[in-house]
Amino acid sequence: MILVYILLHLIAGLGIVAHFDAVRKRAEVIGLAVLTGMGIHTLLIYIMGLLDISLSTGSVLGGMIGISLLCHIAYKKTVSLIQDLIKSPFDFKIYEIPFLIIGTYLVYISSWRAYYLPVTPYDAIVGMDMVAKYAVKEGHVISSAFSHPNLSGHLQNQMFYAPFTTFCQIIYRLGGHTVGQTWLGVVVAAFTLWMYGKMRSVTHPVIAGLCALLLMAIPEMYAYSFMFLTDYSTAVFFGMGVVYFYTASQDNSLKTWILSALMFGFSIWSRSDSAVFIPFGCLVILGIYRKDGIASALTKAGIFGGIPFVFFALWNIVFFQLLPKVPENQIAEGAGNIGNLLATYSDIVNKLIMNEIYYGYAFIILIIWFILNLAVTRSMKGWEASVWILILFIGFGLIVNLFTAASIDNTIKRGFFRFFPVIYFYIAISPLSQKITEWVYRFEKRG
Secondary structure, eight states: OOOHHHHHHHHHHHHHHHTTOOOHHHHHHHHHHHHHHHHHHHHHHHHHHHOOOOOOOOHHHHHHHHHHHHTTTTTTHHHHHHHHHHSSSOOOOOGGGHHHHHHHHHHHHHHHHHHOOOOOOOIIIIIIIIHHHHHHHOOOOSOOOGGGGTTTTTOOGGSSSSSHHHHHHHHHHTOOOOTTTTTHHHHHHHHHHHHHHHHHHTTTHHHHHHHHHHTTTTTHHHTTSSOOOHHHHHHHHHHHHHHHHHHHHHHHOOOHHHHHHHHHHHHHHHHHHGGGGGHHHHHHHHHGHHHHHEEEHHHHHHHHHHOOOHHHHHIIIIGTSSSSOOOOOOOTTTTTTTHHHHHHHHIIIIIIIIHHHHHHHHHHHHHHHHHHHHHHHOOOOTTTHHHHHHHHHHHHHHHHBTTTOOOIIIIIIHHHGHHHHHHHHHHHSSSHHHHHHHHHHHHHHHH
């Protein structure tokens, strides 16, 4: 069944991706299509829950087939995309084989563990996985998991987390995967393929391969590539949103801005606190387009902010109206205290950024590369991507300071996964990498 699901994810995603001209590289298209298709299929579960349609293997599979076909209503675009992929030259180089072997091995480990191991994280056991179990057992998203008298007084906020992971769990449990978290292996494989394909399109394959492997091998993040929580998938969609944010700033295409906003929307669909970062992105867009007139700047910023807000509202406003119980107000009493905020930023630096145990040397690599780039090229090109590193730092401090349930040791430690696709994509597009790429290609031609 897993192969059927992956095929349906791919089919649905191709129908969406075909509308965006910025995506035409083979690996990038396939990875993006699978992940987009997964997002679309979780929206199907949402609609079925909203309309109180019974969940069963047949109803969900039938719905996935139907919505996958519906995504190709503009089938000529899909045909054009497939033709472009077929005509695209296959330029795989022999020196990419080591990256392929190591990357495939790491993906295999993650996928096998996600398939074989039971759900172990506490947040999943009392939250998303419990909701999925009851939904599969009773045939409805809104089940007795939210209202059973034996659970009265014991419900925690984990049950109300944004629904992407919960709904993936429902889909795969209904598909016969007892553990259910097999979908996480699909996310890891598709994201790895997409990230390598995207970075390979903007820099030399060796640089792309090194960046992809360094991203995959981050200790804490790799551990969560086979443990069922919201953070890995959130980082995946957030990173894709930043990459297409940068792409849109270069090609000045409204469609690419929509694609970026859609990825950020799926990031919120995976974890609601991603919404904190969106207003900063809107401000960056206003800065980019200030010379084009206020109307153009506001249009793009409005689209960028509006699409993610729809995802936020669908769950946290619309669906919560149907639930018998919703999370209590979690705004901290000292949320406006500047002293607390500054202390939070200090703790984040000391506990996380300067701690190589969790994230290896990712931040050290970033700092060294940034300094080398300025020293060698004296260029800030690529700032549209690197500015998100600053946005993430500011946003995480606000999250800790605003919400009582957020902690540096847990929430932010895993939330930091969102940094790493951004860091390694920035390294790939940096002027220093571009100079190295030009030099290596000239050397290859001489050889």
